[in-house]
Amino acid sequence: MQGEKGIVCVTGGTGYIGSWLIFRLLDHGYSVRTTVRFNPENEKDISFLTSLPGASEKLKIFNADLSNPESFAAAIEGCVGVFHVATPVDFENKEAEEIVTKISIDGALGILNACLDSKTVKKVVYTSSSSAVIFNGKDVDEMDESFWSDMDYAKSLKSNAGSYIISKTLTERAVLEFSEKHGLEVVTLIPSFVVGPFICPKLPSSVLSVFDMVLGEKTESSSCLDLVHVDDVARAHIFLFEHHESKGSSRFKLNGSKLPCLSSKKLxxxxxxxxYGVEDMFDDAIKCCKEKGYL
Ligand SMILES: NC(=O)c1ccc[n+]([C@@H]2O[C@H](COP(=O)([O-])OP(=O)(O)OC[C@H]3O[C@@H](n4cnc5c(N)ncnc54)[C@H](OP(=O)(O)O)[C@@H]3O)[C@@H](O)[C@H]2O)c1
Incomplete structure (x- = not known):
């Protein structure tokens, strides 16, 4: 049975945001295809996805990897929309920054090409990150969509998140350029730190980082500690897919904090x-961590 709103594809269904977005899209009446990296030597337990309400009729799982940009075509064919959420995350710097960035950009462009080829995809929502904005070296209180992280400044920070900051910034730029060049409608959404409950089995790195920062065990190289609830992140993805009308490309910030340095005015x-407010973010994250035995 097909969901009454049509078929959409979510890349990175095993991740924190991807899995929550799938949960919400099924709830909103979509049929969902999601891409997962299969590893024959280490089979993943994806029962947390296949047991979601409505999943048995409306969720299909595909195998695709950003290192093989053509691998997303089968999942995208026949979809009305694509949510490109997956990203290589390498905070331990196992790979050179250039390799992480190449995988991220080539993978994203492969996905956008598959969207064009499909002739059915009407809009792409790309999940960017505040990392693509806040590392700009400027001393300002509030940043809107015109701000971009500066690559020389990001490199000078010598942060473990260096390859993440650079790959997210350059991938968002490449995605917006592709949209302008090929007339494909693309919206980029820029969440701040995402906190709240989770359905994926792994404790999400952003939830862990925020707990560490709040408990004073970690300091960030940026003074920004803007937060957003994972359910607002999923709701904003769906909102922009369904409601925002634009010819070409647009950038939107997403930040649920009361005194933000990232402005959500445009959104x-x-x-x-x-x-959700900050209290909900922490209450829901703590409750979920307790239920899953992390606390
Ligand atoms: N969490 C936050 O605070 C936050 C804030 C702003 C923006 N974002 C953005 O939101 C998106 C999701 O983040 P998240 O927090 O949900 O991260 P996550 O839990 O680490 O999920 C990342 C997803 O990307 C997939 N992935 C990684 N490398 C891949 C590759 N080479 N090919 C295909 N899939 C690959 C992972 O698959 P595996 O399970 O196979 O590794 C996983 O499904 C990212 O684009 C991130 O930049 C997150």
């Missing part, structure tokens, strides 16, 4: 309403 002006 709020377009009609999005946040449902």
């Amino acid at each position: 709020l002006d377009s009609g999005f309403e946040f449902k």
Whole structure:
């Protein structure tokens, strides 16, 4: 049975945001295809996805890897929309920054080419990151969508997140350029730190980092500690897919903190309403960590 709103594809279904977005899309009446990296030597337990409400009729799992950009075509064929959420994450610097960035950009462009070839995809929502904005070296209180992280400044920080900052910034730029060049409608969404409950089995790195920062065990190289609830992140992805009309490309910030350094004005002006405050983010994350035995 096909969901009444059509078929959409979510890349990176095993991740924190990807899995929560799938949960919400099924709930909203979509049929969902998601891509997962299969490893024959280490089979993943994806029962947390296949047991979601509605999944048995409306969720299909595909095998695709950003290192093989053509591998997403089968999942995207026949979809009305694509949410490109997957990203290589390498905070331990196992790979050179150039390799991580190449995988991220080539994978994203492979996905966008598959969207063009499909002739059915009407819009792509790309999950960017505040990392693509805040590392700009400028001393300002509030940043809007015109700010971009500066690559020389990001490199000078010598942070473990260096390859993440650079790959997210250059991939978002490449995605927006592709959209302009080929007339494919693309919206990029820029979440700040994502906190809240999770359905994936692994404790999400952003939830862990925020707990560490709040408990004073870690300091970030940026003074920004803007937060957003994972359910608002999923709701904003769906909102921009369903409601935002634009020819070409647009960039939107997503930040649920009361005193943000990342401004969500553009998103709020377009009609999005946040449902959760900081207290909900922590209450829901702590409750979920307790239920899953992390606390
Ligand atoms: N969490 C945050 O605070 C936050 C904030 C702003 C933006 N974001 C963005 O949101 C997106 C999701 O982040 P997340 O927190 O949900 O991260 P996550 O839990 O680490 O999920 C990352 C996903 O990407 C997949 N992936 C990694 N490398 C891949 C590759 N080579 N090919 C295919 N898939 C690959 C992972 O698959 P495996 O399970 O196989 O590794 C996983 O499904 C990312 O684009 C991230 O930049 C996150």
